[in-house]
């Protein structure tokens with residue numbers, strides 16, 4: 001996500017750090033570079049201008065120059081301003097009100113409305129304990145109704161049986177009655193899109209708004225389309241007075257322009273970010289976390305949340321207990337690897353950790369991925385007895401395991417050595433607490 005921007009900003013900060021003494025002159029120099037980086041990332045020029053003005057005012061006003069760590073102060077200001085650019089405080093999607101609460105998704109064709117609707121329904125069900133009801137109101141594209149029905153089936157959620165011959169407004173009104181009958185408290189309406197804003201579509205959407213009084217009208221903004229997404233969002237906002245934005249396709253190679261400009265230019269909060277095609281690929285949007293990620297500081301909170309979502313709590317507790325008793329075996333290690341794999345690719349996860357991007361280029365990350373696969377293959381090739389008690393692994397057993405896993409004896413030996421070291425470290429952690437491991441790690445602001 002936003003790699004080019006992150007790389008450039010990191011370079012600027014590094015230069016600043018290397019200069020020893022920081023003065024008004026080199027802050028201006030740094031700001032000039034930040035300006036170029038933002039413009040190259042396709043951030044709207046008006047946004048860039050006001051952003052730099054406030055960073056400069058704060059940098060010169062807060063006695064940054066006289067502080068002990070001026071470069072870090074400067075980066076902190078940039079991070080704070082990026083956060084406020086992205087909306088400042090995180091806002092929860094407010095669903096208070098008499099049920100059913102209606103949420104309407106609008107946006108251009110292909111921007112991700114239908115996909116986002118399904119993701120949102122899953123999120124509301126799982127995280128907010130709501131009971132969603134899905135409504136396909138895009139009657140123009142032949143497969144659109146079916147697309148939402150398929151997703152509803154996958155999610156085991158009720159969906160209105162829309163007839164493509166019926167007017168969207170009628171569909172929406174009827175679906176509300178149906179949702180009430182089925183005791184659903186949240187109605188999610190999937191609307192039609194066009195390639196560009198046109199009056200006919202806006203009138204149709206406006207009529208639905210009048211007819212069903214949605215609590216939220218969310219615009220899905222395709223982050224890949226950059227400034228165009230911002231322009232379209234402004235257009236939709238003029239017609240419909242949006243309540244918020246969902247950024248989609250943030251997993252792609254979007255440069256960042258749409259994400260960084262849209263809040264400021266449209267004046268509505270970003271509630272969610274789509275980060276993949278699957279129904280689980282939706283993140284709650286936190287301005288401060290994205291700001292940190294853009295600055296290459298990682299996003300540890302998102303990592304923890306991701307882990308909490310997919311980790312099997314009971315399994316984790318079991319493993320924790322074993323660790324405490326120092327009975328952690330290769331079998332448990334295997335179970336842990338499986339849990340890790342559920343969270344996504346290693347590369348994806350590592351990117352969320354501060355500083356990792358700097359240390360490990362893409363090639364290293366995919367190497368790490370391959371390494372993990374080999375480790376798993378080795379453990380899979382062992383018998384249960386061997387996994388529980390690795391001390392019985394003599395030469396011939398190791399040769400058999402290497403053959404079975406398509407690795408070499410050297411690799412098996414290395415894994416065993418690492419595993420023993422890990423156990424030793426765990427013992428240490430148990431004695432001294434986690435500080436034994438993390439005591440020396442410092443993030444830029446500690």
Ligand SMILES: Nc1nc2c(ncn2[C@@H]2O[C@H](COP(=O)(O)OP(=O)(O)O)[C@@H](O)[C@H]2O)c(=O)[nH]1
Nearest residue numbers: 109110111112113114115248249274275276277
């Ligand atoms: N990579 C990625 N693809 C997405 C995301 N959201 C939607 N898509 C894809 O974008 C395409 C259009 O999505 P769709 O929901 O049909 O858009 P709609 O025309 O606005 O309803 C589909 O191929 C989706 O899989 C996302 O967050 N990441």
Ligand SMILES: [Mg+2]
Nearest residue numbers: 113114138144
């Ligand atoms: Mg659609």
